[in-house]
Amino acid sequence: MRELRIHGRGGQGSVTAAELIAVAAFEGGVFSQAFPAFGVERRGAPVQAFVRFDDKKIRLRSQVYEPNYIIVQDSTLIKDVNVFMGVRKGGIVIVNTEKKPDYTVPEGVKLITIDATTIALKAIGLPITNTSLMGAFAAATGEIQFSALEKALNHRFPKELAAKNIAAAKVAFDIVKGAA
Amino acid sequence: MAEKTCDLFDCGHRACGGCGAALAARLVTKAAGKESIFVSSTGCMEVFSTPYPETAWKVPWIHSLFENAAAVASGIEAALKKQGRKEKVVIMAGDGATFDIGMICISGAFERGHDFTYICYDNEAYMNTGIQRSGSTPYDASTTTSPAGKYSFGNKRQKKDMPAILAAHGAPYVATTSIAYPADLLQKVEKAIATPGPSYVQIHAPCCTGWGFEGEQTIAIAKLAIETGLWVNYEMIDGKVTKVKKVVRKPVEEYLKTQKRFRHLFKPTRQDAEIAAIQAIADKNAEKFGIDIKLPPKKE
Amino acid sequence: MALAVGCRARPGKARDNKTGSWRVFKPAFDHEKCSKCGMCQTLCPEGCVHEDAEGFFDPDYNYCKGCGICAAECPKEAIAMKQEEK
Amino acid sequence: MMEITEGSHAIAEAVRLCRPQVISAYPITPQTHIVEALADFVANGQLDAEYITVENELSALSACVGASAAGSRTYSATTSQGLMLMAEVCFNAAGMRLPIIMSIANRAMGAPLSIWNDQQDSIALRDSGWLQFYAEDNQEATDLHLLAYKVAEDHAIQLPAFVCFDGFILSHTYEPVDMLTQQDVDKYLPKFNPSERLDAADPISFGMYATPEYYLEFRYEMDQAQKRAKDVIAKAGKEFGAMFGRDYSALIEGYRLEDADTAIVAMGSICGTVKDAIDEMRADGKKVGLLKIRVFRPFPSEEIAKMLSHVKRVAVLDKNISLGAKGATVMEVRDALYGSTIPVKGYVLGLGGRDVRKRNIKEIVELTEKGPEDMFYGLRKELI
Structure with missing residues (x-):
């Protein structure tokens, strides 16, 4: 079983990202499960969402403590929240930032930074970063196929909005793929 | 002949002899007719009419709880609508269930605008549990929870104005009536039932046991309530008073004197200030509704 | 008799309860004085007053509780309350 | 067809397929997504039901009591504090033998206030006469609604039922669920056919009171119905297994x-x-x-x-x-x-x-x- 933890702020679409990644993974033939850290957080407060991937039916119901993957939707979270807590050796951390990192990830963990905000502003016209980060996640981890992500976005959003989000995801996907 | 009467509210019920509420049930079921479904709240009427298996109701009838008749009726109305059925839904609840414990359910149901008729038989206290005060108990009435005593003249508050509250909810038809005027009662209940949407009829129904008078006096006392201006029979359509019963008013004393619940106003000593306060309530009613019949001045 | 599911019942059984036994005073209806106005029937809380073929009214003593409303409200004073003989 | 969907949505979809005629509910976390989805179905013509937006949970279940007695299949959903506000109606609905189905997104009881999961709410009402089903995952949470209607409405049972699933842990989790079709559900779940209903053509009194001469026997009858439910669940659960491949015959x-x-x-x-x-x-x-x-x-x-x-x-x-x-x-x-x-x-x-x-x-x-x-x-x- 592989696990993903998404850190974001209320309103940034962390739960939607978890849901769409789970849908895309399931589309690709693996079992998946997505759920938020259930809370009473309002817009702007730090939130978390989780995704599990496995080759068999997922029964585990506890929260994710030792993730293989971490997505950080907003780098300002890093100083507030221990976003790297529990990450497994060999794991991958994706951080949305336009800056060079002034923090370190645990040993044996790969850090990928991407300026998802700029990508989103260009492609969607709004600073909605979750779809770009999904693209980056697909490229970095291989847990989901881009075509499956595309399908999930098309299913979730109206045509025009889906197209913009797919474009954003594609830009991020290509950047991460190119860097690899 | 096994059944000599054909009422929809059957003989054999266990109300006290001379019960105003039982008469209200007879008249309301008569006005509603067979194509209706009745919903009762917990209360005296529910208890005197439905000990298993002896139901006095010859129309379909349901009782769930004390406070939820309006919500139960909402569900029935919705179900009938869904099933394409035409029966009318009529709630029959006491003043405790209406003014107090059922208030939230009533407010919700009236606001949603269900097509039902809510009848409150108003005997001005919790009679089922032994004559405790309700939000409908009149000023200075002695009840078991508002007893007259050395430092008390009984209930400290006036009746809550339920008709106005329900009219404010947008109820298209709101009326008050009395068992003393059966024709008026029948007509108003029929009108309420015929009006689409939630309508409300409050029926003054004296309780010989709770108020303290002989059963044969039930009608006479109900009449006195109207003749003194302490009860007003009126009708409100879309929130406007359209019809009022006018009277040549008598002093409130004539009404108060007939009932043990007001006895402390006369014995051991006459309480003039309290009687005057009650007279002021009647005067205010008279002014608000314009019930006074102005007799031509006597010629000298 | 087996119980009905959910404590439900069809009408009819209330009539098993003969409330006439509650009576202390018994109304005597005088047809001579009666104007056939029907007020006694309208105002009876028991609904036990019935009309005969000629339009006169009489109570069903099986159910009449003897409250006396009919006597008190009769405009012709055609109903008299008398001590019940038991 | 397997689909990844939120637990609440899967449940709402299953409820929709059960064709409830009257739905009455009040919003409370974490149940809300279910009734929002059902309201949406009604608003878009995907579900032909009367949806009563009541002013609190007491009225939600009370409206179901009225609708069920009038002969309609009814549904509500709640949790925790809301369930406690319904507590009186719960006992009443069971005593009146009305087969209402209610989803319980299990949540802790206050105080202290907690929106998070435990099972104190439905457990607190274990004596109310309702059948209680508990789901392990969203597939079960979905399926148990069909089973609950089938068992509750059986004339040998005539008791209401809670379908319980852990709040947030299941209600807010996206996972694969085999979504049933209307055709399948119609085949499994017959139309609601109450033994009696409020009807001018056959006037019956519902909710009478019982004197000490009768009360004990009424409670005994309810207990017997609970016990009979074991066999009815076994049969209905087996039938479910035969139709959908998931056997719920065992308690x-x-x-x-x-x-x-x-x-x-x-x-x-x-x-x-x-x-x-x-x-x-x-x-x-x-x-x-x-x-x-x-x-x-x-x-x-x-x-x-x-x-x-x-x-x-x-x-x-x-x-x-x-x-x-x-x-x-x-x-x-x-x-x-x-x-x-x-x-x-x-x-x-x-x-x-x-x-x-x-x-x-x-x-x-x-x-x-x-x-x-x-x-x-x-x-x-x-x-x-």
Whole structure:
């Protein structure tokens, strides 16, 4: 079983990202499960969402403590929240930032930074970063196929909005793929 | 002949002899007719009419709880609508269930605008549990929870104005009536039932046991309530008073004197200030509704 | 008799309860004085007053509780309350 | 067709397919997504029902009482505080033998206020006469609604039912669920055909009162109906299995229990975590198994006694506590095992949303080997 933890702020679409990644993974033939850290957080407060991937039916119901993957939707979270807590050796951390990192990830963990905000502003016209980060996640981890992500976005959003989000995801996907 | 009467509210019920509420049930079921479904709240009427298996109701009838008749009726109305059925839904609840414990359910149901008729038989206290005060108990009435005593003249508050509250909810038809005027009662209940949407009829129904008078006096006392201006029979359509019963008013004393619940106003000593306060309530009613019949001045 | 599911019942059984036994005073209806106005029937809380073929009214003593409303409200004073003989 | 969807949506979809005619509910976390989805179905013509937006839960269930008595299939959903506001109506609906189905997204009871999961709410109403089903995952949560209608509406039963699933843990989780079709559901679940209803053509009095000469017998009849429900569930659950491939005929289920030394008894979504922990313990040579309770009312005492007869010890997990006594499940499991010498240890855990992990389950098994005293598990010692 592989696990993903998404850190974001209320309103940034962390739960939607978890849901769409789970849908895309399931589309690709693996079992998946997505759920938020259930809370009473309002817009702007730090939130978390989780995704599990496995080759068999997922029964585990506890929260994710030792993730293989971490997505950080907003780098300002890093100083507030221990976003790297529990990450497994060999794991991958994706951080949305336009800056060079002034923090370190645990040993044996790969850090990928991407300026998802700029990508989103260009492609969607709004600073909605979750779809770009999904693209980056697909490229970095291989847990989901881009075509499956595309399908999930098309299913979730109206045509025009889906197209913009797919474009954003594609830009991020290509950047991460190119860097690899 | 096994059944000599054909009422929809059957003989054999266990109300006290001379019960105003039982008469209200007879008249309301008569006005509603067979194509209706009745919903009762917990209360005296529910208890005197439905000990298993002896139901006095010859129309379909349901009782769930004390406070939820309006919500139960909402569900029935919705179900009938869904099933394409035409029966009318009529709630029959006491003043405790209406003014107090059922208030939230009533407010919700009236606001949603269900097509039902809510009848409150108003005997001005919790009679089922032994004559405790309700939000409908009149000023200075002695009840078991508002007893007259050395430092008390009984209930400290006036009746809550339920008709106005329900009219404010947008109820298209709101009326008050009395068992003393059966024709008026029948007509108003029929009108309420015929009006689409939630309508409300409050029926003054004296309780010989709770108020303290002989059963044969039930009608006479109900009449006195109207003749003194302490009860007003009126009708409100879309929130406007359209019809009022006018009277040549008598002093409130004539009404108060007939009932043990007001006895402390006369014995051991006459309480003039309290009687005057009650007279002021009647005067205010008279002014608000314009019930006074102005007799031509006597010629000298 | 087996119980009905959910404590439900069809009408009819209330009539098993003969409330006439509650009576202390018994109304005597005088047809001579009666104007056939029907007020006694309208105002009876028991609904036990019935009309005969000629339009006169009489109570069903099986159910009449003897409250006396009919006597008190009769405009012709055609109903008299008398001590019940038991 | 398998689809990844939120638990609440899967449940709402299943409810839609059951064709309730009257829905009445009030928003409360974490149940809200279900009734929002149903409102949406009605608004878009996907569900032909009357949807009553009531002013509180008391009225929500009261409206269902009226609608059910008038002969319509009815549905509501709630949790926690909302369920307590319905408590009086719950007893009433069961006593009136009205087969209302209600989803319970299990949540802790205040105070202190908590929106998070445990099962105190539905457990608190275990004496109300409602059948109680508990789901392990969203597939079960979905399927049990069909089963509940089928059983509740059976003329031999005529009792309302809770379909319980852990709030947030299931209600807000996206996972694959086999979504049923209208055709299938129609085939499985016949139209509501009440034995009696409020009807001018046949006037019946509902909700009369019973004197001491009758009351005891009415409660006995309800208890008998609960007991008959075991067979009706078995039949309806088997039929479900034949149609959809998921057999719900058993009130309890064993997982690797046949040769187990230690049996864990649990209910709801925790069963999944327990199963994963068991697999790992088995790999380490520990003979542990699970007894999952799917139906808490009627309580499967005989079935539990039989299934546990061979084990050396039992650990019962309770996401509830009868304060001053014990968890509800451990009391009933002990009663079921009365006369046997198998030690039973009760654990109150996971209250108010405290997460339960595989490592906790493993520790519980170790603790159970040490002695049978009941305990709160996972207390933060620094706070007490």
